[in-house]
Amino acid sequence: MLGAFASLLEDWLRVERHLPKRQRRTARRLFEGLQTEGYQGAYDGVQRFVRAWKAGKFGVALTQAFVPMSFLPGEACQFDWSHEHVELNGVMQVIKVAHFRLAFSRQMFVVAYPRETQEMVFDAHNRAFAFFGGVPQRMIYDNLKAVVETIFTGKERLFNRRFMVLANHYLFEPVACTPASGWEKGQIENQVGNVREWLFTPLARFASFDALNDWLATRCGELALRKHPVTPERNIADCFAQEQSFLRPVTAVFDGYVEHMLRVSSTCLAMLDRNRYSVPAGYAGRVVSLRSTASLALQL
Structure with a gap:
């Protein structure tokens, strides 16, 4: 049934393999696109064709290879934002949640805000470093505007001047990921989906942001009792206790205005x-x- 549509499907695959991964259509979306072109066959045929094409059967081999990343205690922390749905004081709202994750111990910290602004980035860092009991050597970000002003070739960045005051105050090195390369901070990317399932499903209901953030901090401590993914004989809390001694102590809180x-x-x-x-x-x-x-x- 695929017949004459195979060449069209292969043309789509050839074009989309040059796009960032999040912009490529899945086999299901490609199937729906073929249906609009008149294809009347089953989805399974399209799925098999896409799988075989990506595996190199049609002369296109996968070219990307990855090396697992490892981190020393106190070396790095990853940061990202997500949007979540909550009910605050009886009103449904879409809020922004700041995510932190220590890369060695996998200890996480999340805090909620009404929007994603620079003063909220500053406040989130103050809260996270207070929760962790110290500051890591490096902070890893995507290229959000509150942190990065200009993206140059490779890893070179012009960081926001006010944000660099925060980095210099806490003495950490900011690192910005390559655009559309989520694997460079894969831990925090995974955490966003997990936190949505663990903490915001079913719908979270609280009287205020203060009540919500107090509960989120408590849950971050409770979730640390899970097994560590690399050393399953220990839990995250044990690894976090080990990592804390490698964090730089906070001597003064940053004035995040x-x-x-x-x-x-x-x-x-x-x-x-x-x-x-x-x-x-x-x-x-x-x-x-x-x-x-x-x-x-x-x-x-």
Whole structure:
């Protein structure tokens, strides 16, 4: 039944193998595409063709090879964001969750925010380092705007100036992954899916962000009782206890504000993030500096 559609399917596969993995169609999506072209056969035939083509039967061999990554205690921590659905004070909301994972022990930490902004990135790091009891040597990120301003060739990056103040304060080295190369921080990529299943399914219901984040911190400790994937004779909590002595102690908490230059209106109001703040009448018509923090956003 595939017959004349085989050449069309092979053309699609040949084009899409040059795309990032997340942009390639699965065999199911390719099957649906062929149906729109008039294909009336079964899905199994398309699935077998795609599997054989990717295995090299049709002259196209897989060219990528991977070496498992290993980390020393205190060497690295991976970071990522996810969006989740929760009910806060009776209202359904889509929130952002900051994920951290120590690469050696697999100890995780997650904290929720209303949005993904730079001041919330700063606050998340403060909370994570307090939870871990120290700071790793390296922090691994994708190329989020709060961290990376410009992507150059290879691993060269221009990091955000304010973010580098955070990195210099805690003395860790920021590392940005290659675009569309999720395997460079595969642990945190897997954690995002697991946390959605473990903590946000079924729907989480809390009165406030504070209550939600207190519960998330507690669950991070409880989930550490699972077996470590590399050394199953030990649990994650045991490996985390070993790793803590290799983390750099936190001597002072970073002041995670973001500064904005705003002009005060004639009605003595300064507008930031669709909120209007009153200022003394003497500042009307003048430019003022306003510092925003994650704690202010969580209270609004």
